[in-house]
Amino acid sequence: MNRALAALSVSALAVTCALGLSAAPASASQATTEPNLPCGTTEPDLDDVTPTYQFLDYPGVINIRTGTTSECSIVGQIDRLEAFNYNCFVWDAIGRSWTYLHTSGNEHGWVLDSSLPDNGSPVHC
Structure with missing residues (x-):
């Protein structure tokens, strides 16, 4: 959908x-809503056809979190030139989508899709 x-x-x-x-x-x-995933939840790479992305025009950094709420810890950041790849996405309890991704620096975690190119992964976890 x-x-x-x-x-x-x-x-x-x-x-x-x-x-x-x-x-x-x-x-x-x-x-279009699901319970928030507990902090520390990981997901496999189901989105194997998605290309690697970079924020070429993005002025700052994007936080990578351990779960699908801003209350979960920040485990890393995607900076302007770092490459990253999508695994899959989920909806949170209030209808926002989050993508689980991994970076070229070997960081893994959840990012709010509104912050990502193409609104994150097209593949549901």
Whole structure:
């Protein structure tokens, strides 16, 4: 499912629930929220066709975390010229997507997809 469409689905679901109507996704694969993964969760490289990326025009660094919330520890950072590769993505409890990735410096962890090229991995974990 397209991520923009998925985010719109979350908004529509919230409005439906606020009105007291029943709304359930047609299938589990259409759900756009999942429980936050515990800090320290890792994922295999399921996204083996995705190219390696670099932030050529990005002015700062991106934090790599141990889980899918900003409360999880920062285990590394992606700087402007460091190469990295996506493994897969998950949704968090509030409908944001996070990609598990690894860097050329051998750092592994979770990054909020809105910070990544192509909005992160297209492959769900």
